Amino acid sequence: MSADILDGKAFAATIRARVAGHVTRLKDSHGITPGLAVVLVGEDPASEVYVRNKGIATVETGMNSFEHKLPAETPEADLYALIDRLNADPAVHGILVQFPVPAHLSERDIVARIAPEKDVDGLSVINAGLLASGQNAMASCTPLGCLMLLRETLGDLTGKDAVVIGRSNLVGKPMAQLLLRDSCTVTIAHSRTKDLAETVRRADIVVAAVGRAQMVPGDWIKPGACVIDVGINRIPAPEKGEGKTRLVGDVDFASAREVAGHITPVPGGVGPLTIACLLANTVTACCRIHGLDEPEGLTA
Ligand SMILES: Nc1nc2c(c(=O)[nH]1)N[C@@H](CN(C=O)c1ccc(C(=O)N[C@@H](CCC(=O)O)C(=O)O)cc1)CN2
Ligand SMILES: [Mg+2]
Secondary structure: OOOEEOOHHHHHHHHHHHHHHHHHHHHHHHOOOOEEEEEEEOOOHHHHHHHHHHHHHHHHOOOEEEEEEEOOOOOHHHHHHHHHHHHHOOOOOEEEEOOOOOOOOOHHHHHHHOOHHHEOOOOOHHHHHHHHOOOOOOOOHHHHHHHHHHHHHHOOOOOOEEEEEOOOOOOHHHHHHHHHHOOOEEEEEOOOOOOHHHHHHOOOEEEEOOOOOOOEOHHHOOOOOEEEEOOOEEEEOHHHOOOOEEEEOOEOHHHHOOOOOEEOOOOOOOHHHHHHHHHHHHHHHHHHHOOOOOOOOOOO
């Protein structure tokens, strides 16, 4: 058996098209243009690329993009003053601070400073709590993208055994909550899980988000399972030349694709869904702030 390889780039384009449709309706029917503010502190090269791509995607879907680049040594008080201004700005419906931030800043405190209704990363304790109690939360972007892809691929997820490997606040925990909301039987596994191989072998759905290159081999996968690989790990690639590297996921793609029914590649799988779902969350935030109906096809 060779798995169906899920094309995250193509699915991200579908989500962006849905976003653009909702943006047009918001403009035409209500005179509202959703706005996303992205804050970058420092000069991490990968973060600069992500922030640039977020800005481009925001404008391409018809929304307003507000980019704020601050020096690495920005004092906490100055960053909080900016967040307070964005919280109060009616043109801004979504706010995110790009991570990682310099060591003198606290990601947890930054997220807590963002108004929960504008927290389009879905990272605040308010949004985590709303999600866990089955209420209208802002779900964090990568897990939301994974859920949309799973629904698109498998249809109704009711009763499926899902194993999420990883327990981070950004991916593992919200992913588990979203799968539970879709009536999966969910196990959260992690690096300390006693018999990880046996746990994963039970799963119809495997979401690997543990941050260890190629940790999940094909012989852990139940034949026909749907494998979602959230890992983005850079490893040496001597075959490409001295000092070269390549990206791999948390799953050993070559062996897993021989067993799985569906599998996401790295790159080109889950990664592109993150920014698409950020745009989706910005439209959702805009609709909620203005008391309008939830945008169809963009929420959990
Ligand atoms: N505030 C946030 N910070 C960070 C988040 C986040 O969701 N919110 N996630 C990551 C970075 N990130 C978006 O911010 C992001 C990472 C990766 C991709 C992506 O498309 N990856 C590609 C491969 C890219 C490459 O070649 O290097 C893929 O997987 O195909 C998009 C967005 C950390 N910070
Ligand atoms: Mg971090």
